[in-house]
Amino acid sequence: LAYDDFAEDAVGDFPGKWTTNASGDIMTVNNFPGKWLNISKQGFYIPQFITSLPDNFTIEYDLLFLPPSNAEGPNTAVAGFQVINAPGGKANFDYGPDRGYFELDPYMNNVNIASYTKNGEKILSNEFKAAGVDRTKLFNYHIAIWRQQGRLRVYLNETKLVDAPSLLSAGVKYNAIRFSTGLNNDGSTWLISNFKYASGLPDTRHKLMAEGKFSTTGILFDVNSAIIKASSYGTLKDIAAVLKENAGISVKIVGHTDSDGDNAANLDLSKKRAE
Numbered sequence: 001l002a003y004d005d006f007a008e009d010a011v012g013d014f015p016g017k018w019t020t021n022a023s024g025d026i027m028t029v030n031n032f033p034g035k036w037l038n039i040s041k042q043g044f045y046i047p048q049f050i051t052s053l054p055d056n057f058t059i060e061y062d063l064l065f066l067p068p069s070n071a072e073g074p075n076t077a078v079a080g081f082q083v084i085n086a087p088g089g090k091a092n093f094d095y096g097p098d099r100g101y102f103e104l105d106p107y108m109n110n111v112n113i114a115s116y117t118k119n120g121e122k123i124l125s126n127e128f129k130a131a132g133v134d135r136t137k138l139f140n141y142h143i144a145i146w147r148q149q150g151r152l153r154v155y156l157n158e159t160k161l162v163d164a165p166s167l168l169s170a171g172v173k174y175n176a177i178r179f180s181t182g183l184n185n186d187g188s189t190w191l192i193s194n195f196k197y198a199s200g201l202p203d204t205r206h207k208l209m210a211e212g213k214f215s216t217t218g219i220l221f222d223v224n225s226a227i228i229k230a231s232s233y234g235t236l237k238d239i240a241a242v243l244k245e246n247a248g249i250s251v252k253i254v255g256h257t258d259s260d261g262d263n264a265a266n267l268d269l270s271k272k273r274a275e
Contacts, residue, residue, distance in 0.1 A: 001057075002049050002197040006035040020045045021093040022181070027191065032064060032140065036191035039079055044093045045179040047195065051089040053147070053174045054199055059083075060144040061195045063106070067137055068186035079190035080105040080180045083145070083168075085118060091176035102168060104143070104154060113154065113162055117169045128161050142194075147174075204238045209246065214239070224261075226272035 009015040009026045015037060022043025027036050039045045063079065084091060084101040102115040114125035144155040152167040153160060168174065177197075181190060207214040218235030221228055228236070243251070255273030257266040 001199060002047070002195075004047065004049075004195045005193055006037060009035065011035065017049050018045060018047050029064065029066075029191065034193050036064060036193045038189060038191055039179050039181050040184055040189050040191075042181055042183050044091070045181075045192075046091045047177065047197075048090075050091075050177055050197060051175065053083065053176070055149045056147060056199060058144060058146045058198045059177060059196070060142065062193045063141045063143055064191040064193070065106070065139050066189035066191070068188035078105045078182050079192075080182075081143070081145070082178050082180060083147070083174050084176050084178065085172045085174055086176035089175045091178045102152065102174075104145070106141075111156065111161060113167075115152075115167050115169065118172055123169055124164060124167055126162075204242050208239075208242055208251075209249075221273055224269065226269065226275070 004015070004017055006015050006026050011026050011028060013026055014020065014024055015026060018037070020041075020043055022041035022045070024038045024041060024045060027038050028034075029036055037045070061081075065079075080103050082101050082103045086092065103113075105112040111128045112125070113128065115123040117123060141156050144153075146153040146155075147168065150168045151165045152162065154162040179192065204214055216235055216239075219228065219232045243249070253274045255270040255275075257269050257273070259266070
């Protein structure tokens with residue numbers, strides 16, 4: 001639905017599709033390709049192109065931390081990510097009393113996860129040890145957040161950090177996201193890039209168990225071949241998990257080809273792909 005790698009923005013400028021109540025600029029970093037948005041100042045950083053969030057969505061971004069001279073100082077900044085309930089669908093620069101939200105904060109050597117109702121009551125919070133998160137050293141993470149209604153999964157690189165069925169409040173309509181950075185007196189630098197927002201895949205478990213069928217275009221093959229592409233791994237793993245959890249069900253698997261070529265050869269290839 002949206003992607004921003006800041007390629008259209010000039011180095012030194014604040015990106016045109018975002019807004020902030022602090023300041024920030026586009027940078028380049030040695031050994032890390034592309035352009036990066038510096039979100040190190042205390043305040044909020046908001047992509048203005050998101051004004052609604054469906055029940056199923058994914059958000060991904062790269063987070064780069066450049067260490068400070070004193071990581072043990074009293075005011076070490078945290079670059080947090082928040083999924084929020086914003087009046088009118090537009091995120092602003094305060095928390096507000098009527099605001100439900102989920103947040104993810106890399107802090108010192110941990111990653112904090114928390115979510116709150118519209119009344120500010122905490123739904124769930126926890127600290128997770130994450131390999132490589134060390135405020136004395138440079139670290140770079142690809143972060144992915146996957147929502148399926150109340151269920152939320154959080155991935156750091158390929159590691160699933162959180163998979164909570166009720167992490168989001170059922171009474172909150174989440175419709176905006178923002179990054180926030182706390183008071184930064186330690187000289188640390190937080191950068192983001194390759195921000196991607198997409199509609200999520202259907203809930204495989206629900207589709208298969210409740211509707212009795214599940215169709216996907218996420219399982220791909222080499223041309224004229226029954227060899228499955230590596231990019232299909234995520235979809236296959238998701239389906240396999242449902243089948244393992246529901247060992248008593250029987251399924252029929254149907255494979256397809258395109259209409260090019262001989263019908264008999266295509267039928268044979270379809271069967272091999274199903275197998």
